[in-house]
Amino acid sequence: MPELPEVETVKRTLKQYLVGRKIIDIKINYDKIIKYDNKRFIDNLVNQTFNDIDRYGKYLIFKFNDYSLISHLRMEGKYFLQNDLKHLTKHDHIIFSLDNNQYLTYHDVRKFGTMELTKKGQEFRLDSLKKLGPEINNPNIDLSKVYNSIKHSNRSIKAILLDQTVITGLGNIYVDETLFKAKIHPETNMNELSFERFKSIIFSAQKVVEKAIKLGGTTIRSYQSSMGVDGRFQNELNVHTLVGKECSVCNSIIKKIRVAGRGTYFCPNCQKKESL
Numbered sequence: 001m002p003e004l005p006e007v008e009t010v011k012r013t014l015k016q017y018l019v020g021r022k023i024i025d026i027k028i029n030y031d032k033i034i035k036y037d038n039k040r041f042i043d044n045l046v047n048q049t050f051n052d053i054d055r056y057g058k059y060l061i062f063k064f065n066d067y068s069l070i071s072h073l074r075m076e077g078k079y080f081l082q083n084d085l086k087h088l089t090k091h092d093h094i095i096f097s098l099d100n101n102q103y104l105t106y107h108d109v110r111k112f113g114t115m116e117l118t119k120k121g122q123e124f125r126l127d128s129l130k131k132l133g134p135e136i137n138n139p140n141i142d143l144s145k146v147y148n149s150i151k152h153s154n155r156s157i158k159a160i161l162l163d164q165t166v167i168t169g170l171g172n173i174y175v176d177e178t179l180f181k182a183k184i185h186p187e188t189n190m191n192e193l194s195f196e197r198f199k200s201i202i203f204s205a206q207k208v209v210e211k212a213i214k215l216g217g218t219t220i221r222s223y224q225s226s227m228g229v230d231g232r233f234q235n236e237l238n239v240h241t242l243v244g245k246e247c248s249v250c251n252s253i254i255k256k257i258r259v260a261g262r263g264t265y266f267c268p269n270c271q272k273k274e275s276l
């Protein structure tokens with residue numbers, strides 16, 4: 001599943017090719033991806049020019065003259081730029097024809113991705129965006145505000161970091177890597193963490209995400225970023241997916257358990273449960 005660093009890579013890649021291009025036609029082969037009336041979607045976007053591409057958490061925000069298109073790739077959504085339509089498959093659901101004779105195609109094997117159109121400037125009024133917490137890689141994140149809103153929670157730190165309404169942008173891979181870096185057991189309850197400890201976890205998360213963005217994200221299973229850019233961060237993973245392997249720090253054997261409903265990898269020696 002693409003997480004923030006992968007979506008950031010997709011954004012940067014698409015931005016290079018799309019800014020300044022005008023949409024001249026749209027073909028929709030599978031309309032459930034579009035949370036909007038199909039006809040209005042086409043009518044509103046045809047003749048619009050890509051002015052910018054932004055990202056908030058795992059949402060891509062394509063900005064046009066009058067509208068913004070909010071796209072979430074979910075499990076396996078991908079964008080491709082193509083010179084012709086010879087290689088279209090049944091998984092290419094939406095085809096944007098551009099004014100330079102290229103096509104932007106949206107490909108999604110699982111069909112869980114979404115596209116939502118809104119008037120420019122109204123993006124954060126959409127239900128999907130308005131409930132999201134501050135972005136993990138925002139250097140100005142107000143950590144005491146975040147901490148105060150969750151410090152009494154008896155949910156695990158893993159569940160808290162996965163909760164996009166608390167902080168947005170961390171998914172399963174990066175939460176496991178963050179907790180390893182911060183030396184925190186994933187089942188530690190939020191209400192057992194001091195502000196200082198919580199801050200150090202967030203700083204670890206920011207470092208993990210920053211490095212992943214630099215390396216273009218992670219390619220796990222079928223996820224590949226746009227245009228065949230492969231993430232190299234998977235070579236840097238310390239625990240995620242590495243069950244049975246030796247910890248790079250202490251040589252203990254990495255374990256897999258279930259926390260917050262997700263497969264969770266950790267080093268039982270580096271990430272000991274703290275007794276209070």
Ligand SMILES: [Zn+2]
Nearest residue numbers: 247250267270
């Ligand atoms: Zn270890």
